[in-house]
Amino acid sequence: MMGKLLLLLAGLMSLAGCSSIDVDQYRDQQPALDLRTYFNGTLDAHGIFQDRSGEVIKRFHVLIEASWKGDVGTLDEHFTYADGTTQRRIWTVTRHGDGRYTGTAGDVVGEARGEAAGNALRWRYVLALPVDDRVINVDFDDWMFLMDDKVMLNRSVMSKWGLRLGEVTLSFYKRAD
Template structure:
């Protein structure tokens, strides 16, 4: 009888560990934030001039680069332009111009010169999840890096942004930004 009891406890232990492992592997979905406020409306927040302050960390968490961004944003109906002027801590500068399109049900698509194909995004509650492939210059060559970009509106002036960067499924690092609307 004790042997069967040990077997039952072992199965229960394995089931609990397996369930915990599956839970750890799941990723958040933008719909998880549907009830969060304030509700993010990209056309309202990304309209006018914004300042952003960010860091890039490598996969170990070490800060590799700091940067600031001045964004000039305009919308004409469901078409938006986000003109980003980057200044990096190493003295380099960069410009990226996003052309966004708003679709039904909080869905957005976007293009920029250094984005491979089209970016796909979904808004829900105070959150926006944006995925795309960026042609990133690194040490004199260009590599395609996948971004999983999450934005969270904190109030009418401040939004936080965290983006995971991957290549062939392997983590390269993260970008963390704070946006401040003027």
């Protein structure tokens, strides 16, 4: 009996994880997000990682140098965490038209896929995340919302096997060129 109940609960949790918002519902929202325009030049981002209970586990700053050649962009991200540790991630992002994007980075498993509409971008990928003495592949579901020509907000849900592990919240600020 208990086994059937656990199986039913696991099934319901996996169904809940499948429901999602379509980025197209933001199509009429302004200002319109063009990744080539926003992620071009120097940007600062401040963020936190919260575990599933809501406790802030990490605070960090990201300095981003971004540039584009046609439809291919490079985002060179330099992370500095509150504990003094650092990390670097270099994204290569390709615009495919119709609001679709793909991207790769050294710690991204396979290819990230994104779709933009209006002021929003949904960006999904698998990240190889070092935890203690091993690496765990976790799913990221990022939502970015352009607020104005300088500010973008980002909320990412991190999960494994459909179970929510935590959230990353970022505020991007585009420096004046």
